[in-house]
Amino acid sequence: MSRTLRIVLVLIALALAAVAVLLFLRPGLLPRTGAAPEPSASTQLIKNGEYLARAGDCVACHTVPNGPVFAGGRAMATPFGNLYVPNITPDDDTGIGLWTADEFYRMMHTGVSRDGKLLYPAMPFASYTQVTRADSDAIFAYLMSMPPIKQKNREHELRFPFNNRELLIGWRTLYFKEGEFKADPAQTVEWNRGAYLVKGLGHCAMCHTAVNALGGSSESKAFEGGMIPNQNWYAPSLTSNREAGLGEWEIAEIADLLQVGVSHRGTVYGPMAEVVYNSLQYMTDVDAKAMAVYLKGLPQKDGAPLPTSQARLVNPEVMEVGRKVYVAQCAMCHGAEGKGQPPSFPMLAGNRSITMATPVNPIRMVLNGGYPPGTQKNPRPHGMPPFSHILDDEQVAAVVTYIRVAWGNSGTPVTPTQVNDLRKLLPE
Structure with missing residues (x-):
């Protein structure tokens, strides 16, 4: 076969191949691969855990500004000295890499760490105790999916006698009530969802309730307002129309303040701005509305008329x-x-x-x-x-x-x- 004929045959073969490719790629002839596969159960669990971790604002405490996410080390000032927040990435040596879902739930539910130590109440286990086992497992799955960061935990710097964890037994007796959230059958599903988020993962009462000299608060005075220790901002009462009582607000106005940070009724600044930025802006519209429904329903505790101009x-x-x-x-x-x-x-x-x-x-x-x-x-x-x-x-x-x-x-x-x-x- 002559060299010229071979070249002609090669060119014909290439042309036929090009035509075949063009025909194959015509939209009507694309292979039918079916719908995209459903995400796996583990992927859904992790995604739900990410949402719940945001609802709990975990990043605010467990991440140093501009530092690795959840690697801990942040100093939390208290009237008793500095607490240093632990590493909760899945590192085996310095994080929670060796923890089990059972141990994580026990910590959330009872305020007792994997090694049996009682946690200081700066960790809001008094609120997180209301988190369901299913939601705790989802948060744990999400944290275990994060990149492990090897960063040693720092010892707390608390003054005597507050550095004695045994004293926490007394604090827990006075101020801690263990138990998962129980829905109120007299209320709507939406109200109960809002109550779960506000009282549990949202731990809103930690700021909006006055704290006494022992670092505890009275359940009977929940949401009545108080100074935020060591931050020198006042978290207003949500049960008093003399402060930030929400009885006169529309549901949409409350939801906007929580999720957007601004509404026609007000604007968030200071520590609450951080909460909205880190956490509440990521709530679904449905959950933001549910929280608003619950907050609006808080009983107003002062029926006296507002004072006149001073x-x-x-x-x-x-x-x-x-x-x-x-x-x-x-x-x-x-x-x-x-x-x-x-x-x-x-x-x-x-x-x-x-x-x-x-x-x-x-x-x-x-x-x-x-x-x-x-x-x-x-x-x-x-x-x-x-x-x-x-x-x-x-x-x-x-x-x-x-x-x-x-x-x-x-x-x-x-x-x-x-x-x-x-x-x-x-x-x-």
């Missing part, structure tokens, strides 16, 4: 200083009459977070400024600049006093000493 208690000179500062620094966003531009810039007139008995939060906002969290539904939130470097203690006290008593607000005056006490906490 402007008469304010020195007129202080009031004028506050007015001038407000006009110069605040009115552009919050309006001359404090009506704001919700939801971007919250209203101040009639805003009960401004008029609560403690002025800590409005003072902190004027000094520190801050942003609501950037969330999936509000990725570019409007923020407030800090004024600590512009205004002195007298000016801050005057402007906070002004917004607490102007426009019919029922707050009380603020002193420069109160401002200075919080200014001392600012980072240098």
Whole structure:
């Protein structure tokens, strides 16, 4: 066979092959492979565990900012000294790699670690005890699917006698009630789902309930508000319309505040902004609504009418200083009459977070400024600049006093000493 003929035959073969490929790739002739395979049961379990771990905001404590996720090491300041959060990645030596699902559930349910040690209540086992076994197993499966990080756990630095874990027996007797969540048959499925998330994984009562000198709280005073230890922010009462009581809010407004970080009724800042950023923004619309339904249903514990404006208690000179500062620094966003531009810039007139008995939060906002969290539904939130470097203690006290008593607000005056006490906490 001549060389020319061989070349011709090769070219014909290549052309036929190209035609065959083109015909095969025609959409109508593509092979039928069927629907995508269903995710495996283990994949679904891990995905559910990731969702539940977010609902529990595990990352907030178990991850050092900009550090490996869940590798621990974060210092948690308490009135008794520093606690250092443990590594919960599946590393065999320094994490939970050798744990079983049974041991993990025992820790969540009873507050007892794998080695038998009693956990300090900074770990919210008093709330997590309500988590079901199925949800505990899902969270465990998710954590075990994470990359193992070898990072040795750091010993706690607690003062005597609080470094003696045996004292926790007394604390547990007073403040810990073990038991999984039990649905209330008198309530709806939606209400019960919200109660489970709020009281269990969400551990909302840890901040919104006053803590006593022993680091415990009374169940009868749950959600009545309290200072967050060592953070110097006040978590308002959810059962009082004088604070953040939700009885007058619409369900959608509560759900927006939880999931988006802003609503036409208010905006979250400080520690609550972190909770929304790390956790609540990832809740499904159904779960956010369920939490809102439960929170709105909390019994309101003060039926007394709200007090009237306290402007008469304010020195007129202080009031004028506050007015001038407000006009110069605040009115552009919050309006001359404090009506704001919700939801971007919250209203101040009639805003009960401004008029609560403690002025800590409005003072902190004027000094520190801050942003609501950037969330999936509000990725570019409007923020407030800090004024600590512009205004002195007298000016801050005057402007906070002004917004607490102007426009019919029922707050009380603020002193420069109160401002200075919080200014001392600012980072240098």
